[in-house]
Amino acid sequence: MYRGKSITELRELLDKEELTSEELFDKAKKLAYAFQEDYNSFVTIMDDYKIKRRSDSLIKGIPYALKDNFSTNGILTTSSSNILKDYVPVYDATIYKKLRKAGGVLVGKTVLDELAMGGTGTTAHTGVVKNPWNKTCMTGGSSAGSAAAVALGIVPFSIGSDTGDSIRKPASFCGVVGYKPTYGLISRYGLFAFASSLDHVGVLSRNVKDSAIVTDIIKGKDINDMVTINYDKNLVESLDNDIKGKKLFYIKEICDKSQYTDKDTLKVLDDFYKLLDKCRELGFIVEEVSIDKALLEAVYPTYMTISCAEATSNNSNLTGIQFGPRGEGNSVEEIMFDARTKGFSELIKRRFVLGSYILQKENQEKLFLNACRVRRLIVDKMNELFKDYDGMILPASGGGAPSFDDSSEKLSSKYLLLENHLAIGNFGGFPSITIPFTFSNDMPVGVNITGRVKDDDLVLNMANKIESVTGYKDIYSKVGDIDV
Amino acid sequence: MYKVVIGLEVHCELETKSKNFSSAPNEFTKIPNINVGTVDLGLPGILPVANKEAVKKALYTSMALNCKLPDEIIFDRKNYYYADLPKGYQITQNTKPVGVGGYLDILVNGKIKRVTLHDVHLEEDTASLEHHPKYSLIDYNRSGIPLLEIVSDPCIESADEAVQYLEDLRDLFLYLGVSEAKSNYGQMRCDVNISLMKDTDTELGTKVEMKNINAFNNVRAAIEYEIKRQSELLDKGEKVVQETRRIAEDGKTYSMREKVDAVDYKYFVEPNIPSTPVTDELLDELKSNLPELKLSRYLKYKELGLSDEDALTLSKDRGVSDYFERVIEKSDVNTAVNFMTTSILSTLNKLEINIDELFITSNMLSGVVDLVSKGNISLDHGKKILYQAIDEEKDPNLLIKKAGLHQINDEDELLELIKSIMEENTEVVRQYVEDGNMSAINFFIGQTMKKSNRQANPNKSKEIITKELERRKEDAK
Numbered sequence: 001m002y003r004g005k006s007i008t009e010l011r012e013l014l015d016k017e018e019l020t021s022e023e024l025f026d027k028a029k030k031l032a033y034a035f036q037e038d039y040n041s042f043v044t045i046m047d048d049y050k051i052k053r054r055s056d057s058l059i060k061g062i063p064y065a066l067k068d069n070f071s072t073n074g075i076l077t078t079s080s081s082n083i084l085k086d087y088v089p090v091y092d093a094t095i096y097k098k099l100r101k102a103g104g105v106l107v108g109k110t111v112l113d114e115l116a117m118g119g120t121g122t123t124a125h126t127g128v129v130k131n132p133w134n135k136t137c138m139t140g141g142s143s144a145g146s147a148a149a150v151a152l153g154i155v156p157f158s159i160g161s162d163t164g165d166s167i168r169k170p171a172s173f174c175g176v177v178g179y180k181p182t183y184g185l186i187s188r189y190g191l192f193a194f195a196s197s198l199d200h201v202g203v204l205s206r207n208v209k210d211s212a213i214v215t216d217i218i219k220g221k222d223i224n225d226m227v228t229i230n231y232d233k234n235l236v237e238s239l240d241n242d243i244k245g246k247k248l249f250y251i252k253e254i255c256d257k258s259q260y261t262d263k264d265t266l267k268v269l270d271d272f273y274k275l276l277d278k279c280r281e282l283g284f285i286v287e288e289v290s291i292d293k294a295l296l297e298a299v300y301p302t303y304m305t306i307s308c309a310e311a312t313s314n315n316s317n318l319t320g321i322q323f324g325p326r327g328e329g330n331s332v333e334e335i336m337f338d339a340r341t342k343g344f345s346e347l348i349k350r351r352f353v354l355g356s357y358i359l360q361k362e363n364q365e366k367l368f369l370n371a372c373r374v375r376r377l378i379v380d381k382m383n384e385l386f387k388d389y390d391g392m393i394l395p396a397s398g399g400g401a402p403s404f405d406d407s408s409e410k411l412s413s414k415y416l417l418l419e420n421h422l423a424i425g426n427f428g429g430f431p432s433i434t435i436p437f438t439f440s441n442d443m444p445v446g447v448n449i450t451g452r453v454k455d456d457d458l459v460l461n462m463a464n465k466i467e468s469v470t471g472y473k474d475i476y477s478k479v480g481d482i483d484v
Numbered sequence: 485m486y487k488v489v490i491g492l493e494v495h496c497e498l499e500t501k502s503k504n505f506s507s508a509p510n511e512f513t514k515i516p517n518i519n520v521g522t523v524d525l526g527l528p529g530i531l532p533v534a535n536k537e538a539v540k541k542a543l544y545t546s547m548a549l550n551c552k553l554p555d556e557i558i559f560d561r562k563n564y565y566y567a568d569l570p571k572g573y574q575i576t577q578n579t580k581p582v583g584v585g586g587y588l589d590i591l592v593n594g595k596i597k598r599v600t601l602h603d604v605h606l607e608e609d610t611a612s613l614e615h616h617p618k619y620s621l622i623d624y625n626r627s628g629i630p631l632l633e634i635v636s637d638p639c640i641e642s643a644d645e646a647v648q649y650l651e652d653l654r655d656l657f658l659y660l661g662v663s664e665a666k667s668n669y670g671q672m673r674c675d676v677n678i679s680l681m682k683d684t685d686t687e688l689g690t691k692v693e694m695k696n697i698n699a700f701n702n703v704r705a706a707i708e709y710e711i712k713r714q715s716e717l718l719d720k721g722e723k724v725v726q727e728t729r730r731i732a733e734d735g736k737t738y739s740m741r742e743k744v745d746a747v748d749y750k751y752f753v754e755p756n757i758p759s760t761p762v763t764d765e766l767l768d769e770l771k772s773n774l775p776e777l778k779l780s781r782y783l784k785y786k787e788l789g790l791s792d793e794d795a796l797t798l799s800k801d802r803g804v805s806d807y808f809e810r811v812i813e814k815s816d817v818n819t820a821v822n823f824m825t826t827s828i829l830s831t832l833n834k835l836e837i838n839i840d841e842l843f844i845t846s847n848m849l850s851g852v853v854d855l856v857s858k859g860n861i862s863l864d865h866g867k868k869i870l871y872q873a874i875d876e877e878k879d880p881n882l883l884i885k886k887a888g889l890h891q892i893n894d895e896d897e898l899l900e901l902i903k904s905i906m907e908e909n910t911e912v913v914r915q916y917v918e919d920g921n922m923s924a925i926n927f928f929i930g931q932t933m934k935k936s937n938r939q940a941n942p943n944k945s946k947e948i949i950t951k952e953l954e955r956r957k958e959d960a961k
Contacts, residue, residue, distance in 0.1 A: 071529040084528070089527065188531065190529040224531060225531050226533055227756065312750075316571065316572020322570050323527065364750070364752075
């Protein structure tokens with residue numbers, strides 16, 4: 001009755017008064033509890049149904065989940081880190097305010113990789129998040145719980161954050177839609193900062209239209225976030241525009257099969273080329289372009305360099321002085337040192353040490369500023385291509401979700417190219433969406449479409465058209481075989 | 485004797501409605517932790533929003549200090565951990581300060597000295613700490629208040645120069661209206677860097693830093709103490725240690741910590757504040773509002789013939805100076821100076837108001853000054869009327885008209901009056917004529933003033949009285 005239904009379907013049920021929004025909330029809550037032990041999507045599941053009744057929004061009465069790195073007044077917000085394990089914010093993130101005002105009903109706060117740093121869903125202080133399609137596999141991250149909650153059919157949509165690929169990668173691994181709009185389209189006020197110049201707020205859902213509906217509600221200029229922009233175009237209304245003649249490109253250096261031996265990857269690429277043919281049938285012009293491989297191989301190290309540097313600074317407020325667990329010691333320095341030593345996992349400390357090293361006076365020019373220059377080169381290259389093309393289409397990953405015992409070689413070309421190109425979208429603030437397009441080894445894999453800055457309407461329009469030919473619209477893992 | 489080399493880093497809290505990067509109010513209060521928002525506490529998820537007014541005032545001050553202005557406004561993060569810095573970084577300017585270079589000309593012991601500047605940058609203040617033996621308290625009211633830092637070159641050579649520079653900077657802030665610059669509220673504070681070198685040395689000596697001194701006389705005390713302390717060390721052939729020292733209540737400085745240059749602040753451009761271009765329109769707007777500054781006015785007043793003291797007094801405060809200049813547009817300079825430096829300034833002091841709150845407008849005053857300088861009324865009278873006007877909050881010129889207090893200058897009229905007074909006081913006339921009693925003159929002046937309702941021109945009256953008495957003396961012979 002409820003599980004796996006889209007916003008549009010639930011809207012209809014509500015409007016026909018076949019169900020009340022409170023019943024929807026109870027059902028979502030029931031599902032959240034039912035899957036919590038096995039999949040661990042949530043840090044907090046809400047006890048009470050709360051709704052703003054005065055709203056005529058499409059999401060009025062619709063349950064949703066929020067990543068646990070968005071500030072929610074009076075509701076525990078941990079960022080899945082021990083240093084914030086008891087932190088209850090005193091103010092609301094702009095998007096939470098907007099969703100509440102529209103009548104959205106919060107079901108819970110979802111698990112992430114600690115402080116949103118990580119792409120596995122395995123580093124939260126409350127434990128590992130498991131893939132709804134196969135419990136022995138990762139969800140990817142960092143928006144792990146947000147992707148899992150949607151893939152399990154608990155909620156029709158959830159909110160995530162995306163600094164490198166933190167929405168779009170878990171979306172690919174969990175078989176859902178993950179959309180990161182243009183930088184500044186959605187306010188970051190209240191999002192616990194990871195790397196400010198790369199941080200985006202975005203949506204996970206089971207179809208493109210639902211992501212468009214939600215984004216229309218939460219987008220726009222916010223006086224509390226100086227990088228936000230006004231965006232007057234209606235995303236939902238653009239979804240069905242004619243795409244005949246729209247031009248897409250894919251990158252030879254990433255998609256050329258001759259460089260891969262892995263069966264899983266070859267299968268994904270085969271299916272990708274089949275999808276491209278279907279796109280051509282839809283009326284798209286799809287072409288291959290070639291980009292300097294060195295530039296592509298630089299994406300991952302550039303991302304790590306910039307994000308670690310900014311993260312070190314952004315997380316310097318976590319000292320246990322203003323909030324969080326107070327450390328022990330005889331001086332302010334000792335107290336902070338103790339709180340941070342106990343509060344962060346080793347992985348986080350490693351990133352902070354890297355970030356600190358990168359920003360040091362003697363390294364800054366060579367590491368940080370060079371990374372910023374490479375970022376600029378990559379963005380320039382993309383903008384040059386976007387003069388001729390309306391979008392870039394690429395597999396979001398080179399295979400299904402890895403299993404927990406996977407230890408793939410991080411510097412192999414698969415890892416460097418196929419698994420890490422999504423950060424390009426963050427470098428340039430390009431709108432970028434991943435939708436499920438195939439299964440490999442019984443695990444879903446997504447395809448990504450990235451477009452020009454502020455062309456979110458076109459990107460969603462194109463994704464919506466492509467979604468219609470994948471055969472994987474509105475999928476979710478029917479695991480547990482329960483509905484409520 | 486050693487050559488003293490001093491550089492000052494002056495911090496000035498800008499006067500704005502809200503803080504530099506948050507909407508919390510920027511106002512002085514003694515109640516701790518009430519002007520505090522989420523941003524000022526550095527809570528997770530907060531973002532800075534740059535304060536336009538603060539940026540404008542910072543650019544305006546840089547312009548007045550003859551700095552090179554940037555083509556865009558960007559901020560940087562200065563990263564360090566301390567209890568008074570809730571975000572773990574301070575938003576400041578490192579890459580492109582609001583002002584580079586520049587100078588302030590100051591007047592020290594009658595000579596003009598140019599203090600050259602390294603840069604002027606806009607940043608946010610930290611929280612304030614109150615240390616107790618077993619714990620410390622944090623007051624976040626100050627956290628995030630816009631702070632303008634003016635960094636001088638090491639070109640100041642004495643305590644006199646340093647204090648004069650601080651006073652002139654404070655007057656500049658007040659002239660520009662960018663800050664109240666009250667050092668007792670910590671709105672103006674300074675770090676002093678001082679080193680000594682021999683005349684023959686080519687490199688600067690080891691510098692000692694003294695942080696966060698509020699009162700100007702403490703700056704003087706600290707510098708004088710350090711000159712003495714460092715000279716004695718160098719005389720003995722010992723080395724000055726590079727360190728941070730603090731000034732204590734006994735006027736001596738004490739070591740706080742050594743090696744001040746060890747911290748790496750890991751500056752990088754603040755990603756949450758997009759660069760904003762500094763447009764020609766903005767620069768034109770700021771330029772058109774730039775007032776003529778204190779030193780230039782002082783020199784102008786000297787040209788006009790004012791004494792050094794009067795020129796200093798009348799140029800110190802912009803309101804007083806503007807008022808004075810409006811008065812002298814329409815009336816005599818010397819008389820105006822007399823009124824300004826006595827009646828007007830003493831009234832301001834007495835009533836504890838500033839000149840904009842004074843009932844007497846510059847127009848009213850110039851009317852009175854004009855009457856006095858043309859001899860229509862006496863200076864003495866002018867002042868009396870002025871005080872009456874202040875007391876009663878009335879236009880002094882109307883009071884003069886109403887009371888008919890125009891001076892009697894007509895000699896025939898005066899002579900007639902004086903003659904009639906002498907008729908009534910023949911005994912006094914006799915004392916002058918026969919006994920040569922000179923005090924009779926003053927007696928008749930007093931009587932003339934009284935009978936004329938103090939309208940008689942006293943100088944002319946005296947002339948006529950003397951002449952008249954002399955004539956009678958001649959006649960008696």
